Amino acid sequence: MTMILIVEDDDAIRNNVIRLLKLEGYEIDSAINGRLGLERARAVRPDVVISDVSMPEMNGFELLEAIRADLDLASTSVMLLTALDDRASMRRGMTAGADDYLAKPFTRVELLEALQGLLKKKVRIEDSIQHAVTAREEHLRRAFTESLGGSALPDKFGLEAPDGAIADTVMNATVLFSDIRNFTSLAEKLNSSEVAELLTEYFERSCEPVLKNGGRHLKFIGDGLMAVFADTMSGGSPLSASRRAVSAALGMVLATHEFRTWLDMRFAQRGLPPFAIGVGLHAGEVTICRLGTLNNKETTPIGDTVNVAARLEGASKELGWTVVASTAALDKAGEGVQTGGMTSLSVRGKNVFVDVAEIIGLVTDIEDMRHGMATLTERANEVRDAVQINSEITARAVKGALQSKLSAFKDHEFKAGDAPLRLKGYCLSRKIGSGGMTEVYLAARETDDLPVVLKVLDASGKGVSEHLARFIQEYALLSLIEHPHVVRIYDQGFTDDHAYIAMEYFEDGDLRAEITAGMSQKRVLGIIAQVAQALDAIHTRGIIHRDLKPENIMRRPDGSVALADFGIAKSMLQPRNMGLTQTRHGDVVGTPYYLSPEQAAGQPITPQSDLYSLGVMMFEMLAGQRPFNADSLDVLLARHLSAPTPELPPAHAALQPVVERLMAKKPADRYDSPQSLLADLERRALI
Template sequence: MSTILIVEDDDAIRSNIVRLLKLEGFDTISAPDGTAGLERAQAFKPDLIISDVSMPGMNGFELLAAIRADKALATTPLMLLTALDDRENMRRGMTTGADDYLSKPFTRNELLDAVNAQMRKRGLVEQAIQTELAAGEERLRAAFSHSMDGGMPQTFMVDVPEGATTEQLADATVLFSDIRNFTSLAEKLGSVEVAELLTEYFERACQPLLKNGGLHVKFIGDGLMAVFTDTSQGSPLPAARRAVSAALAMALAAHEFRAWLEQRYPGRGLPPFAIGVGLHCGEVTLCQLGTVQSRETAPIGDTVNTAARLETASKELGWTVVASTAVLLKAGDGILTGSSTSLAVRGKDLVVDVLEVTGLVTTVADRVHGMATLSERAQEISEAVKANSAITARAVKSALDSKLAALKAQGFDPATATVRLKGYRITEKIGSGGMTEVYLAEREKDGLPIVLKILDSRGKDASQHLVRFIQEYALLSGIQHPHVIRIYDQGFTDEHAYIAMEYFERGDLRRLFGPEMTEQRALTVIREIAQALQAIHASGIVHRDIKPENIMLRVDGSVALADFGIAKSMREAESLGLTQTRHGDVVGTPYYLSPEQAGGRLTTTQSDLYSLGVMMFEMLAGKRPFIAESLELLLAKHLHADTPALPAAHAHLQAIVNKLMHKDLAVRYASAADLLEDLALAG
């Protein structure tokens, strides 16, 4: 429901307007003079203000000026009430920002026609704003999608839009910065978390810009831009010097932000946080868009484009701050530099000499004049940061979601498919099951074959599947062991998730079962799996599903432990007070379940060793130790039956199998290290 503020010193007229509008379903607020009207406008943020012109104290024109000067109220439509023959006030009102006027006396229909016209106009304006925001967000989403395909997004304006006014800055320094590997980072966080990350970072990054007199700060996705001029803040310091100071301070802020990131999102396997900054100087065009009440200024031109290109080059060069020699010549003494090179600016017949900026020796003048705080702009920057963060978060997650949804689409044909995913080229679909699709792909940088496993997290039990899927990467990201599967990458949106993992062209261990499974080969496999268990147990992980199908064969004949989808972190379980599987749950594959898993009790590292004992028996005997006609009978055997005897040829290994599969945890091997010692003695 729309709210209208009526400011009128005549009690009878004010009451009559309030009554008429209430009868039409509007909420109303009233004030007897301009001062009270401004206070109520600031408190209630009305959709329309109707104000008399002639009032004691603050009159209608003064109220209009105050409304237009207030950023929160500047676009609120305001209608003036004037006398019938007061043409001078009518003209004055319309030229100073009033949206309409109404001559007194007026009829009910005249009042309602004027009010409804303003409401329709406001609705159309809001619709246009939302349309433009949506279009801008779609452009940003497309830019991130293009970036995931290996291209470079360009999300800043390059041409002067029709109807815009311009102002030329003959000599300005442009700073352009963005977050390195932002899509890799964002893929591992939810949309809300991405927005929170950007908000926190931008609030920190903006402080050096403001303190050094940066103007026209623009947020562009995960990047930002600022312009420095020699007249900024009236500082005697050169614009180029203040831009260098701001860039180095931003690098320090990013370094400190890394600690916040690690503390805020522990154990998420996030890539290291870093930024790149490009600096260039020259002519800049300030393009002014919007109305008198709401005007936006966008810096454009070759200088802006070149600064953006230098920032992009910082990724390839491995530098944090890249500055053109033109900037350094104007920045004065004390600029510390490292390497230097020349860069061709893409799309322009231009080569720019650049240097790596590593430090700044400050002077007394720097400290006195270069760090002025623009506290009056803090709220403006904060609001812009929050809006940009939310839009960017949605855009980057939407771009990834579109990629993953396209891969999962029916009828995937690698011969005609154009979908690429962040450095991976999809070659074929190799499997599917339930909510998961599996693709074979090549890592583009080195041609390494990898497996992309994609989960559709929509539908029944989606959250549970997504948690397990994300957990698989989180548990393994810190483990590098020759007998544990290698996990290269992970990303997720609100609807999809993927893991890029090692590809095993020889398949799983089940392929080796049969006459070719010699005792020596079986013992080699058991040793390698025991070494893998030793590594994951040391990291606090219980696998909970040891079976031949989760042991993969490498080309060199060695094996690797895989599929950690139902693994559990012991440290996490302890911190959450989790001590056992819920009653009635059976987690794992029934033929290889430990007695404690079969009974719904606490699973530990010794549970994995029991399952390994079942596998060892099967590899040596050529059959499973326990089989039954029903799940209940099978679980009962795991709980109570004695371990069967191995064939006579392998009887010397019976003691090891018995100890691995003992029902009593006090008798079972306490660790994989203990098992490895006995295997060494057995030969």
């Protein structure tokens, strides 16, 4: 019997719908709000959820997002109920993954027609997928059976018997998990036999590189594929499992690229969405279990490594990448693996993060060529193009969804009692600042309620590409750094003219208030030491901050501080990649009160430029006022260029040599590094 879950806080509407559907023979469960609805959904696993949009505790949109995020419920059909004229909520719900909308008030006929349409759609897609998967599995069983019997197959796979399929075997391996993007959208435009034909052709092409590189224990999960590459193979390739998995993943991307040509020819003029795949790779311990009945047992890989590989594949869509590999897999893959971006991803259900990289190519060597990987070298440009095209297809879809989400933030009014805005696992509570094209929101990370700041940039106007580039650069630079005295970055997202960064929240604000209130010498030296350590961390990575000032030194409740705001920072190591954010010779960048003489003169900067700004800050913290003030910018810059460093108050006279060396007019006369400053302070027994 079909199970329908009704989630509605209006007793009259809920009871009427329940009564109506029970009369039609449906099995019904219900809940009075989204939170209880999610609990019931997990308990009864309904075929369809019919949910109101506006409800207490958890509204319909939040319930929809939770269902789509739950692997056990993700495919559940969801119909949302809303007011007749609420078109904005309709768009929001459909973007979030609703299968249908029904406007209130609705008639019995309208409800039943909408429900029957959902169920027909669900059955058609499930039948299409099952038909294709069954055909695919039968093909593989026949191939393995004939191969085991010694028959030579006229099949391009070159299939061979799987090794290592022993009951309850635990092995170190690399798991490959792949999936087709937007498969539901594809299936909706094709009939069952066409879906089966599409999947069969795709799996024939994509399985070849997997099997050729030693992939075993293949599992077909709907439109997805999982394979295990063992670190030891009896009579198999001596190449590392991770290297073979990388080769297989890139081979799948190349096969997919070629498959698109077949798809365009076979289904011309059918308006199919762009075909793309995502692949996740993770290395670790894998358990191979035999599951099933006594007479029909099937080997199945299980464990955290499998789950993480699936998580990485899912994240490939969010990131706009094609192949996502954990550093655990990357480290074992050997030399020649070409990577693009790098980031960290949270693992669902666990408070842990996995460092990952985008794989864009593999330079093979003689040993690789001996074991069937030569095509990746011979076709390196094709592989790179295939990865790029696949990633662009994914990125366009991701950017479109993110663009719509971020655009809605700008005009949102935070009112008491309203459902909070959500973005990729963050719940926004209020706007805490704005300036120019940037809006700043206070949010909480939903996995652990950690307070975070969401900086959202709207660069959709004309002539603002540089602002977007600098915003992206801030994340790019900070993602390179993990240091206790540098602001922490948790997440990011970019579209063509919108961007956001999720970063550490500082409830106590910046250093300005503390300077105004007056600071002890001990406190000043403690902060100088922490900022110097932060500067050492960024300088070591080739980054110059260029805008060091009290407003960019953020305070934590434990008294520690962190360096923030890298919006105009400059990378010394990546001038080509950062070309849009480089200043021209003669430009003045930074806050005038803290500018080094070379910045004031528009001359090239060095890490010592940050040390000068640190000296200005140190003087201000000790003296309670800035070393240089003026009524005009020209006079202020001139004083940075030529005026001597003022005297500190007598109580801090012992620190005068330190401040003067930090604020020396010539960079060569300053400390040669933040470590030299720290060493000098230690030598003077000041820290």
